Amino acid sequence: MIPKRSRWKRWSLPTKVGYVSSIFGILGFIIGVFSSTIIGLEEYFAKVTLNSLSIQKAQYDYTFTTEKYNGFERDIQKIFYLKIKYPFFKNDFLEYINNELKNNVLNSLDENLIMYNSDYEIGIVSSHLLSIKMTQYTFYYPALNGNNSVWAINIDPLHHRDFDFFDVFDAKRNALEEIKEIIKNKSECGFFDNFNKASFIPRFFIKNNSIEFIFSEYEVTPGMCGNVIVKIEYDELINYFRYDGPLGVLISASRSWNADYHWYKAISKTMNSK
Numbered sequence: 001m002i003p004k005r006s007r008w009k010r011w012s013l014p015t016k017v018g019y020v021s022s023i024f025g026i027l028g029f030i031i032g033v034f035s036s037t038i039i040g041l042e043e044y045f046a047k048v049t050l051n052s053l054s055i056q057k058a059q060y061d062y063t064f065t066t067e068k069y070n071g072f073e074r075d076i077q078k079i080f081y082l083k084i085k086y087p088f089f090k091n092d093f094l095e096y097i098n099n100e101l102k103n104n105v106l107n108s109l110d111e112n113l114i115m116y117n118s119d120y121e122i123g124i125v126s127s128h129l130l131s132i133k134m135t136q137y138t139f140y141y142p143a144l145n146g147n148n149s150v151w152a153i154n155i156d157p158l159h160h161r162d163f164d165f166f167d168v169f170d171a172k173r174n175a176l177e178e179i180k181e182i183i184k185n186k187s188e189c190g191f192f193d194n195f196n197k198a199s200f201i202p203r204f205f206i207k208n209n210s211i212e213f214i215f216s217e218y219e220v221t222p223g224m225c226g227n228v229i230v231k232i233e234y235d236e237l238i239n240y241f242r243y244d245g246p247l248g249v250l251i252s253a254s255r256s257w258n259a260d261y262h263w264y265k266a267i268s269k270t271m272n273s274k
Contacts, residue, residue, distance in 0.1 A: 053130060053157065054085045055122050058102075062109050069112055069141055077117040081105040082132060086157075093160035097153060101132075104151070108138050115139035115146055123207045127158045129246050133205040133214065135227060148217035150227040152205035156246065165201045168211075168245045175240040176201070182232060183213050189225035206247070209234055 060079045068074065081102045084094050108116065116138055123131035131154045139146030154163040161167070169175035176198065183202065184191055194200055200220065205212040215221055215228040234250060241247045 052087055053125050053127070055125065055132065056083050056085050057081075057120075058083045060105065062106075064113075065111060069114060072114050072141060074113070075115045076113065079105065079109070079116065080118070082120055082134070084130070084157075091157070093155075094157055097155060100153075101134075104134070105136075108136065110140065112141045113138060114141050121205075123152075123154075123205055128156055129163075129206065130155050130157055131206040133212070145223070148227045150214045150216050150229065152203060152212075152214060154204070154206050154246075163206075163246055165204065166242075168204070168206075168242065168247060169237075169240045170242045170245075173240050179213075179232075179237070179240060182236060183230045186232065187221075187228060187230050189221045189228050192220050195220040211237060 057080045060081060062079055064074065064076075081104070083098050083101065086094060105118065116136075118134060118136040120132060120134045123133065131152065133150065133152040135148070135150045137146055137148050154168075155161060156163065165176065169179065180195065180202065184195075202213045202215070205214055210231050210233045213230045213232065217223055217226050219228075221228045234247075238251060241251055243251055
């Protein structure tokens, strides 16, 4: 393949240029194949690793300087935060999410905290979709009322994405306005006027067969309602899912709901979740 020096000297300039170009072309092809193979292997191993995701509770032992505050007995449940566990490879995205989960709890702790409790629910755990919901109640002295809050994460661990409303729902199908109407019809609590504004985007929590739309106390509803959680089954939302979104696998060509084509046969299989 490599010509001898005497032969190289006999070649014309166009022949030499053609030969060198061919060599660079072959090298480029080899490098391209090698690079794509490496990228493919990295994604494969990342996916295999992320199929072993788990959610764990980490207890946080916060010590208050006094048992009481201004004469008020503290009513503090065990303080914990959630941690996404994954083996082997470092994942900066999941570390960022873990820090957010931890800081959301730790930032609530203060010496004037009188009452505290929290709870959580795990929705989906897979390499392509992970969803968690947390609720929290805090009461600080000298406030007249405590504060209820609810929030959720819906992420793609493999591709380092955080799903927002329009990643899941199709704006071209007027999803925002029509889903808000469904939410209002299903809720027993009234909504403030700001709920109807186009700038207000509902937060949500993806579950196996439904989506919960979540609103913290006073966010868009009267305080007497506390946290408002409106559960809507997939069959009522199927017309609003994006084909290229995380729930697009549920959509048939006719956009009709097929009971046999549900989560465990579609999403779980596609995402290779545990």
